[in-house]
Amino acid sequence: MANLPLSLVVITYNEAHTIARCLDSVPFAAEKIVVDSGSTDDTVAIAIAHGARVVHQDWLGFGPQRNFATGQASHDWLLALDADEFLSPELAAELSQALPGIMASDAPAAWLRRRTIYMGRPMRWYRPAVGEKMARLWHRDRARWTDARVHESLRFEGSAPTLRAPFDHVNNPSxxxxxxxxxxxxxxxxxxxxxxxxxxxxxxxxxxxxxxxxxxxxxxxxxxxxxxxxxxxxxxxxxxxxxxxxxxxxxxxxxxxxxxxxxxxxxxxxx
Structure with missing residues (x-):
């Protein structure tokens, strides 16, 4: 896949067991940024080895940490994933096709659908875990994360397109x-x-x-x-x-x- 002017941003703390999968699932991102809050495992080394630029920032809370990460990006369009999340191959292919059009539009953001893997396999019926809509793709000047310490959300005005294929979330290994x-x-x-x-x-x-x-x-x-x-x-x-x-x-x-x-x-x- 060709690189697109998109910054992938991931906030981490001791995510050595998941960060490589997360970063590698977005092969089309021209820039990958990991904002780490002081990991004591191999998170930083693994992130660098998988093409990320690592920036240290002491923990501010989820919302402020994401807004800090936004400020580190070189591109106007950003994609946020947690370290225990990763794009499905179907969504990676869909984004590589859809992103040029989204970036050329006046859209402030785009909705992605998240599929949850719980106790080792995807949930099939539980509604929040099957195709939950989450705004994770945004233009830095048209959207901003709330400053909540937890359960933060991306705020923007206007309509936003929705991608069909899911990204995956491993909801705690145990x-x-x-x-x-x-x-x-x-x-x-x-x-x-x-x-x-x-x-x-x-x-x-x-x-x-x-x-x-x-x-x-x-x-x-x-x-x-x-x-x-x-x-x-x-x-x-x-x-x-x-x-x-x-x-x-x-x-x-x-x-x-x-x-x-x-x-x-x-x-x-x-x-």
Whole structure:
């Protein structure tokens, strides 16, 4: 595939086991940038060996880190992937054909569809894991990432085309790693709530698990994916409850903010 004036940007921390696959899945990108927040494994060396320019940036939060990465790019059009994501061959072929037209247009961004690999194989029915639309391709002057510490999104005005073929996301190789991510994401989300002085509504918590589980397991069709569907719905519902309990603790016991930060840092979960 011919190189296109596109910058692939990936933010990393200890992603030695996935970064090569991610970078190699975008052979048409004229530039590949890895913004690393201090990896202690071979992430940086592997990224360089696979054609990336590596820039160090201490962890700012997901949204600010992505905006920092945007500023490192040489091209106006950018594609963002996480290290545990990669383009399918079908999407790589589709993008190589569609990108010249998208880049020549006034579109601010483009929607891609993400397919989730969970417990070793793709989910077949669970709606957020089958063709989930995500804005990951954008023009640097027409779109910007929100500054949220976690669950950031790309904001833009106007219509954007949607690509048909999916890119793939390996949603944690194991449940143990998923639970560690839940702790990390909950801490970041609660910090955002603290900044906004969000009210504590613990009275909602007994209902949150049931409602979140029913939404994912029934209405989002997780039950059709068997026990894997049950596991993903249960994990999502537990996360919804845990972050509310953790926020309540942060507000009522401010000392817990520092002790938790120390514990998360000790296990490399603070970025």
């Amino acid at each position: 449940l143990a790693e998923k639970q560690l991510k839940v702790l990390r994401y909950a801490e970041l989300k609660c910090r955002d709530w603290l900044d906004k002085n969000k009210p504590v509504r613990m009275w909602q918590t007994p209902f949150v698990f049931a409602l979140a589980f029913i939404k994912d397991y029934i209405f989002r069709l997780a039950f059709l994916d068997g026990w894997r569907g049950y596991a993903i719905a249960q994990t999502a519902a537990s996360y919804a409850v845990y972050k509310r309990m953790r926020y309540y603790e942060m507000r009522n016991n401010p000392l817990s903010r520092d002790t938790a930060a120390t514990a998360l840092h000790r296990h490399g979960l603070d970025r």
